[in-house]
Amino acid sequence: MSALEPVxxxxxxxxxxxxxxxxxxxxxxxGAPPNTQTDPVCLGLPGALPVVNVKAVExxxxxxxxxxxxxxxxxxxxxxxxxxxxxxxxxQISQFDQPIxxxxxxxxxxxxxxxxxxxxxxxxxxxxxKSLHDxxxxxxxxxxxxxxxxxxxxxxxxxxxRSVEEAGAYLTALRRLVRYLDICDGNMEEGSLRCDANVxxxxxxxxxxxxxxxxxxxxxxxxxxAALVHEIxxxxxAVADGERIRQETRLWDPDRNTTRVMRSxxxxxxxxxxxxPDLPPVLIDEAxxxxxxxxxxELPAARxxxxxxEFGVSADDAAQLSQSRAHADYFEQVVASVGKVERAGKxxxxxxxxxxxxxxxxxxxxxxxxGVSASGLAELIQLVVDxxxxxxxxxxxxxxxxxxGGSAAEIVERDGLRQISDVGEIDAxxxxxxxxxxxxxxxxxxxxESVAAFFVGQLMKLTRGQANPKLANDIVRKALxxxxx
Amino acid sequence: xxxTHLSRRxxxxxxxxxxxxxxxxxxxxxxxxxxxxxxDAALQAFVEVFDEPVAASSGGRLSGIPYxxxxxxxxxxxxxxxxxxxxxxxxSPFDATVTARxxxxxxxxLGVTNMDEFAMGSSTENSHGGPSRNPWHADAVPGGSSGGxxxxxxxxxxxxxxxxxxxxxVRQPAAFCGVVGLKPTYGRVSRFxxxxxxxxxxxxxxxxRNVRDAxxxxxxxxxxxxxxxxTMDRPVGDVLxxxxxxxxxxxxxxxxxxxxxxVDADVRADFEATCEQLRKxxxxxxxxxxxxxxxxxxxxxVLCTAEASSNLARYDGIxxxxxxxxxxxxxxxxxxxxxxxxxxxxxxxxxxxxIVLGTFVLSAEYAEAYYNKASQVRTLLRxxxxxxxxxxxxxxxxxxxxxxFLRGEKAADPLAMYLGDVYTVSANLTxxxxxSVPTACNEAGLPLAIHLTAPAMQEGILLRAGRxxxxxxxxxxxxxxxxxxxx
Numbered sequence: 018m019s020a021l022e023p024v025x026x027x028x029x030x031x032x033x034x035x036x037x038x039x040x041x042x043x044x045x046x047x048g049a050p051p052n053t054q055t056d057p058v059c060l061g062l063p064g065a066l067p068v069v070n071v072k073a074v075e076x077x078x079x080x081x082x083x084x085x086x087x088x089x090x091x092x093x094x095x096x097x098x099x100x101x102x103x104x105x106x107x108x109q110i111s112q113f114d115q116p117i118x119x120x121x122x123x124x125x126x127x128x129x130x131x132x133x134x135x136x137x138x139x140x141x142x143x144x145x146x147k148s149l150h151d152x153x154x155x156x157x158x159x160x161x162x163x164x165x166x167x168x169x170x171x172x173x174x175x176x177x178x179r180s181v182e183e184a185g186a187y188l189t190a191l192r193r194l195v196r197y198l199d200i201c202d203g204n205m206e207e208g209s210l211r212c213d214a215n216v217x218x219x220x221x222x223x224x225x226x227x228x229x230x231x232x233x234x235x236x237x238x239x240x241x242x243a244a245l246v247h248e249i250x251x252x253x254x255a256v257a258d259g260e261r262i263r264q265e266t267r268l269w270d271p272d273r274n275t276t277r278v279m280r281s282x283x284x285x286x287x288x289x290x291x292x293x294p295d296l297p298p299v300l301i302d303e304a305x306x307x308x309x310x311x312x313x314x315e316l317p318a319a320r321x322x323x324x325x326x327e328f329g330v331s332a333d334d335a336a337q338l339s340q341s342r343a344h345a346d347y348f349e350q351v352v353a354s355v356g357k358v359e360r361a362g363k364x365x366x367x368x369x370x371x372x373x374x375x376x377x378x379x380x381x382x383x384x385x386x387x388g389v390s391a392s393g394l395a396e397l398i399q400l401v402v403d404x405x406x407x408x409x410x411x412x413x414x415x416x417x418x419x420x421x422g423g424s425a426a427e428i429v430e431r432d433g434l435r436q437i438s439d440v441g442e443i444d445a446x447x448x449x450x451x452x453x454x455x456x457x458x459x460x461x462x463x464x465x466e467s468v469a470a471f472f473v474g475q476l477m478k479l480t481r482g483q484a485n486p487k488l489a490n491d492i493v494r495k496a497l498x499x500x501x502x
Numbered sequence: 503x504x505x506t507h508l509s510r511r512x513x514x515x516x517x518x519x520x521x522x523x524x525x526x527x528x529x530x531x532x533x534x535x536x537x538x539x540x541x542d543a544a545l546q547a548f549v550e551v552f553d554e555p556v557a558a559s560s561g562g563r564l565s566g567i568p569y570x571x572x573x574x575x576x577x578x579x580x581x582x583x584x585x586x587x588x589x590x591x592x593x594s595p596f597d598a599t600v601t602a603r604x605x606x607x608x609x610x611x612l613g614v615t616n617m618d619e620f621a622m623g624s625s626t627e628n629s630h631g632g633p634s635r636n637p638w639h640a641d642a643v644p645g646g647s648s649g650g651x652x653x654x655x656x657x658x659x660x661x662x663x664x665x666x667x668x669x670x671x672v673r674q675p676a677a678f679c680g681v682v683g684l685k686p687t688y689g690r691v692s693r694f695x696x697x698x699x700x701x702x703x704x705x706x707x708x709x710x711r712n713v714r715d716a717x718x719x720x721x722x723x724x725x726x727x728x729x730x731x732x733t734m735d736r737p738v739g740d741v742l743x744x745x746x747x748x749x750x751x752x753x754x755x756x757x758x759x760x761x762x763x764x765v766d767a768d769v770r771a772d773f774e775a776t777c778e779q780l781r782k783x784x785x786x787x788x789x790x791x792x793x794x795x796x797x798x799x800x801x802x803x804v805l806c807t808a809e810a811s812s813n814l815a816r817y818d819g820i821x822x823x824x825x826x827x828x829x830x831x832x833x834x835x836x837x838x839x840x841x842x843x844x845x846x847x848x849x850x851x852x853x854x855x856x857i858v859l860g861t862f863v864l865s866a867e868y869a870e871a872y873y874n875k876a877s878q879v880r881t882l883l884r885x886x887x888x889x890x891x892x893x894x895x896x897x898x899x900x901x902x903x904x905x906x907f908l909r910g911e912k913a914a915d916p917l918a919m920y921l922g923d924v925y926t927v928s929a930n931l932t933x934x935x936x937x938s939v940p941t942a943c944n945e946a947g948l949p950l951a952i953h954l955t956a957p958a959m960q961e962g963i964l965l966r967a968g969r970x971x972x973x974x975x976x977x978x979x980x981x982x983x984x985x986x987x988x989x
Contacts, residue, residue, distance in 0.1 A: 057596055061816045063589065064576045064598060064695040068731045096812050098864075100841060107815035156834070160820075289864035291873060294702035294809060296731055 021218045021256060023249040024226055025184050026137075026176035027241075029191055030169050031201040032144060032209040033076045039143045039168035040067030040110060040296075047207055051161035059143075059166035061105030066295050069094070073168035074299055076200040077117050077141050078309045080170060083198055083316055086121030086139060088306060092299040094141075097288045102160050103146035111171075113290040116140035117301075123174070123194070124318050125186040126336060134187045137173040144169050170200075176215065176226060181245045188212060188238045193317045196341050205237050212241050217262070218252045227252075228262040232276055234269045244269040248276055320345050328352060328362025334370050344369075344384045347391050354395030358402050368398060372412055376419050389418045397425035405429065407436045410482050438485040440492065443476070446484075447496045450475045461497050469493050508533040510658040510982060513567055513715040520566050527566025531555050531610050534568040538612065538659045546634045547644070547653040549573055549585060551613035556580075558605040564722055565608030570615045570654045570663040575706065576695035577601050577611065584697050585629040586619045588848025589823045598695020599727045600664060600706050607722040615650030615663060619850045620814065621671050621699045623647050624919050625912065628852045633909060636679060638948055638988045642906040645675030648709065652679035655709045656985075662710045662719050668699045669802050670901075670926025672707040673938035673953060677901035680940040680949030680981060682968065683709050684716045687958050688933030689734040691720075692727035700809035701732075703802075703930040712978045713939060713968040717741045720961060734959070741962045749970035750784030755894030757792045764924070765903045768944040773900045776941050776952045779974040790890040790897060794883040795928050801883070802927035803920055804863050804876035811860025814853065819844030855916065884932040891957045896967040899925040901938040901953035905946070925953050935961050939968045941975045947988030949977075 038045050041058030057065035074092070081088045095113035118139035125134055146165035150158045172191065178184045192210055195201035203210050212235055217227035232248055235241040247269075252262055267276040315323070321335040324345065330338065339345045351365045358364065373387060373394070380386055397414060400406045406414060406429050417428045429435055437443060450472055451458050461468040472493045476484050508530060511519065519525055525533075535551070542548050548570065556577065560566060571577065574584040576594040578601075583589040597605070604611070618628035626649025627633045634649045636642040637657040644653040648665030652675035655663050665672035667685040676683025684707045691706045698704060708719035721742070726735040754777065761773060781787050818841045819825035826843030828835035835843075849857070863872035890897060902922055912919045929936035936955045943949055952971055956964035972978055 060821065062595070062822070063582060063584070063592065063697040063816075064594065064596075066694050066730050068729060098812060098815060100815070100818065102818075102820050102837065105816060105821065107818060108812055158837075287866045289812070289861065289866075289869070291808060291812070291864055291869070294700075294732075295698075 019220050019222065021253050022179060022221045023181075023245070023252075024176050024217045024219060025178035025245060026215040026229075027174045027178065027184060027187060028213045028215070029172040029188070030211040031172065031191075031195050031203075033073050033168040033170060033200050034202055034209075035070055035072045035076065035168055037070055038166035039070050039073045039141070040166055043166070045167045047209065049163055051159070051163060054163040055165070059105065059162060061107075067110060067293070069296060069299055070168060073141060074117070074301070075309055076168070076198075077139060077170050078301065078306065079198045079200055079313060080172075080195065081118035081121065081139055082306070082310050082313060083194060084118075084121035084123060084136060084139075086118035086136065088301060089115060089117050089119070090301055091115070092117050092141075092301065094293045094296045095290045096293050097290055099286050099288060101145070101148075102158065103148045103162070103165065105146070105162060105165055109143060109145060110293055110296070111142035112140035123187055123190050125183065125190045127180075127182050127186045129333065134183070135175045135177050137175050139170050139172050142169050142171060143167070176217075176229075181242050181249070184214070184245055185238055185242045188241060190317070192238070193340055197314055197317055199314070208236065211236075214241060214245060214248075216245060216248050216252065218249060218256060228264050230262065230264070231266045232269050233266060233279065235271075240269065240271055243271070243274065244276060247274065251276070314342065324348070328366065329360065330362055330366040334366045337370050337374070338366060341383065347384045350391035351395045351398070354392045355398050355402075358399075364398060364402075368394065372415050376416075387419060388421060389415070393418060393424060400425055400429060404436055404438055404485060406434055407482065407486060410434045410436070433481075433483070435483060436485050437480055437483045438488060440488060443484055443488055443492050444496070446476060446479055447472065447489075447492050450479070451496055451500065458497065458500055462501055469497060472497070509537040509661070511661065512712055513564070513661045513710065513718055516567055516661055517565070527557075527560065527610065530566060531557075531568050531612070534612060534660055537657075538654075541637075541657050541659060544635060544640070545637060545653050545657055546632060547615055547650040547657065547659065548613045549583070549616050549629075549631050549650065550581065552580075552611070556605070556611035558608050558610070560608050562606055562608030562722075564604065564719070566610065567608070567662070568610045568612050568660050569604065570612055570651060570660045571601065572648050572651050572663070572665050573614045573617050574621055574666055574697040574699075575601060575664055576697070577614075580614070582697065583630070584620045585617050585631055586848065586850070586853065587630045587824055588817045588844070590630075592823045594695070596695060599692035599729060600723050601695060603723055604664075609722075612660060615648070615654055617650055618647035619853050620697070620810070621647040621666055621668055622810070622852050622856055624670070624674055624922055625907070625909070626650060626675070627909060627913050628850055630850060635909075636906050636948075638680060638943075638985060639906065639946070641908050642948060643678065643909050645678030645902075645906060647671040647675070648683075649675045649678075651709045652676050652681055652683070655679070655681045655711060658982075662708055662715055665707055665709050666696055666699075667705050667707050667930065668703045668806060669923050669930050672709060673926050673936060674902050674922070676709050676938045677940065677949065677951030677953070678906035680943070680951075680977065680985075681709050681711055682713050682716045682940065683707060683938045684720055684961075684965075685929055685936045686720060686724060686961060687734075687935040688930075689732050690724045690738070690935070690959070690961070692730040692733050694727055694729040698809075698813040700806035701813060702809060703806055705930070711981065713937070713965055713972055714742070714745060716937070716968070717745055717965045720965075724961075736959065739962060741965050744962045745965050745969050747966040747970075748784070749780050749967075749974065752780070752785040752896070752967055752970060753788050753894040754780055754785050754967070755788045755790035755890055755897040757790050757795060757890075757897065757899060760792060760795055760925070761899050764921070765900060766905065769900045769903060769905065769950055772942055772944070772950040773898075773952060776971060776975060777898060780970060783970065783974050785970065788894045790894060792883075792886050792890060792897075792928070794879055794886050797879050798883060798928045798931060799920055799924055801876045801879040802923065802931055803859070804872050805880065805931070807856040807860030808864045808873050809860065811857045811864065814849075814857055817845065817848060819848070824848040852916070880931045883928060887928070887932050887934060887955070888957075895956065895963050897955045899953050901925055901951040905944055905948035905950055929955050934958055935964050937964050937968045939971045940977045940981075941971065942977060943984050943988060947984070
């Protein structure tokens with residue numbers, strides 16, 4: 018048997034960050050006490066009727082336009098029926114055979130190679146409430162309907178992803194895009210971005226699809242990737258063992274790093290879709306489409322391209338710098354504040370992908386959690402450029418800045434981190450060091466010139482790193498050469 | 503003037519009487535409540551008479567006029583049961599838009615009328631609280647599903663009442679009880695706060711004793727509502743302006759194929775008599791062809807059950823209304839057991855029948871053959887009506903192929919009951935406005951009626967035609983004499 022390859026399609030649900038729900042006026046904000054953000058419509062009270070939130074439609078249009086989808090002129094909402102306590106009407110208002118967006122593609126970069134992921138469709142629907150199982154004594158379930166009726170777009174990719182890495186890149190790109198478009202906060206932990214994966218395996222070279230398994234319950238991009246790794250291995254092993262893959266839905270268990278069966282195909286529901294008679298089709302004309310198109314912000318790929326062109330940063334760095342609008346804005350602000358410095362873009366970029374990224378990673382936060390303003394970082398970089406502080410000590414200064422230690426200049430002064438660039442001062446110290454290490458001096462004079470580094474090290478120790486490294490090197494060399502007699 | 507007689511007056515007469523200071527709104531309310539106390543023990547038209555009538559600020563166009571509302575229309579702070587066990591005890595936290603509009607118009611709400619459970623039925627026998635009676639005949643049904651509203655208006659308890667009409671539920675009981683029933687164009691009157699039966703067919707309408715009153719109440723109800731996306735944002739116009747236009751020049755379309763068979767002889771004779779008198783008075787009778795109307799009942803029962811199965815899914819015992827208790831004294835029951843038991847106990851036989859039918863016609867294997875096919879017929883039917891209206895102003899048929907039938911007569915035969923909707927369902931399927939106007943009584947003393955349909959948003963011409971029928975038949979002037987003779 019030839020090698021097996023995975024075939025992956027992803028279904029991503031993104032909560033749209035509208036102020037109110039998709040079919041009623043109550044707040045769609047996250048985190049309020051349970052069942053405080055409800056109204057007759059999202060509670061499914063008798064006689065209540067849904068009315069479409071035009072903003073939600075517009076958010077979906079933004080996404081569709083950004084991804085090059087075909088946007089439907091007449092949008093029909095359909096009812097999807099299933100009994101569940103967190104779906105108060107026992108049907109969900111969704112879109113069925115006439116989704117708002119068809120086609121389109123998501124640009125991704127894997128191992129530096131750009132490609133695209135083709136989309137099947139994007140449709141609008143209302144979110145369900147939240148079931149909180151086993152929160153009290155006995156087998157009871159509590160239901161919070163704050164989330165019921167929050168607008169969602171479901172983004173369905175074609176089954177064209179061929180590796181876990183591609184899946185990860187696709188999700189990263191989508192998350193970045195929805196944030197750029199300001200239509201979703203992209204927070205997977207809070208569930209504002211959710212992903213289900215359809216996975217099958219087949220022999221390489223075969224064009225038909227294998228039996229697919231759906232996996233649910235991943236709440237981070239890393240989780241999706243881990244679940245995919247596990248599921249692909251499970252299926253490969255099953256095929257190798259001569260087993261048949263069953264069509265089923267499996268739940269990812271991040272604690273045990275495994276999946277378990279949730280339901281099999283035989284238990285699949287008949288959703289009895291039909292057009293919701295309470296909602297006339299939403300008509301999208303060319304004028305509306307054009308207004309939304311004109312208001313689109315610069316998209317991630319375009320922004321990354323511009324950063325390469327305008328600031329001379331590398332493509333990889335540009336991708337990282339443009340991870341979010343705020344991040345890229347911050348970068349550009351720092352460059353602007355640094356002012357006329359040679360290769361300022363590259364210099365700032367190195368700080369961003371280096372120290373800034375390290376701190377954000379430690380904090381698992383976004384640029385707004387850095388605690389250092391763009392002008393603050395620019396000030397520090399200027400201090401490095403004008404020689405006030407050494408590059409290595411600047412990292413220490415930056416660390417203190419992120420902890421609220423004050424401005425770069427303040428920290429440098431207060432903690433005495435100013436770089437010593439006084440030739441006389443360094444010279445005096447170097448001579449003192451040479452005098453107290455005659456043996457090492459002799460070793461140098463005997464031809465082992467690498468010993469010079471030892472003296473530089475000693476000097477740095479003595480000056481607590483403050484000596485200008487370039488000057489230190491030159492002066493040590495000069496003083497040693499002088500001793501050749 | 504005695505209280506009884508005050509309660510017999512039309513809305514228009516009552517407004518004039520109050521204008522002239524002959525009596526106050528409070529006295530009128532008192533007279534109507536007295537009439538309810540007197541008559542309703544026998545008729546059972548009301549399921550609730552409020553201890554304190556819900557009055558509003560005065561000054562509106564219906565200021566001081568008492569009315570009754572159907573048990574599927576929300577009134578804030580009042581029980582909203584749809585005459586179903588499953589909603590027993592459920593109190594609505596909001597007003598229906600029609601309730602709010604009548605409140606603004608100054609009308610006084612006396613109570614809630616009986617209906618077939620969730621508006622499913624043609625006799626008001628499917629009410630969880632028991633049937634209402636026809637004021638013209640103690641053993642006859644008042645029709646349905648708005649049977650309580652029709653009986654209350656016919657018996658002189660209130661000058662008008664609200665009903666809802668999904669397949670004829672305002673017009674058929676109006677016909678059975680000798681009152682006027684109007685189903686407005688779909689989208690003219692808000693459905694917000696009307697408990698949904700079949701959302702694409704439901705429309706609230708008034709039951710009154712004459713056509714001018716129907717126009718008055720309609721004017722207070724109609725108009726765009728931002729809370730109901732299916733309402734039209736178009737001016738309603740003054741339907742009273744052209745109402746006295748008379749029969750002269752009116753082109754009345756008659757679908758001959760539809761009225762020639764399956765109709766009781768007295769109904770047919772009365773229908774012909776009305777048409778003939780309209781002609782004599784200057785109207786022009788035009789033959790129209792509506793071949794798809796033969797499939798209207800079948801189409802209707804596919805679509806309305808499909809929508810009902812969806813709309814009624816929310817009654818699961820979880821959030822409100824009836825909840826089945828665990829069996830055998832158990833402390834806990836599973837969710838599925840509870841929901842099944844709640845729906846089994848909470849819904850009556852007819853509602854269950856329609857939920858099962860609707861679930862079937864929407865199921866994956868059968869949706870194409872039933873739901874989708876019915877949707878196509880619906881489109882076809884609308885086209886046929888539009889074509890017919892190129893040659894006529896209104897289309898006339900009887901409202902029902904029979905006069906009011908006896909209680910229990912059709913209860914065991916749902917198909918026979920459904921076939922009685924043959925003349926009314928087309929207006930719901932097409933969304934067109936339609937009106938039932940009483941014409942005469944048959945030999946048994948039961949009222950007969952004509953049914954008129956007009957083009958979309960043409961309530962003006964519809965009401966003018968209805969008023970012309972009143973002119974030529976003169977039923978309303980004789981109603982109390984006829985009723986006394988009948989009972």
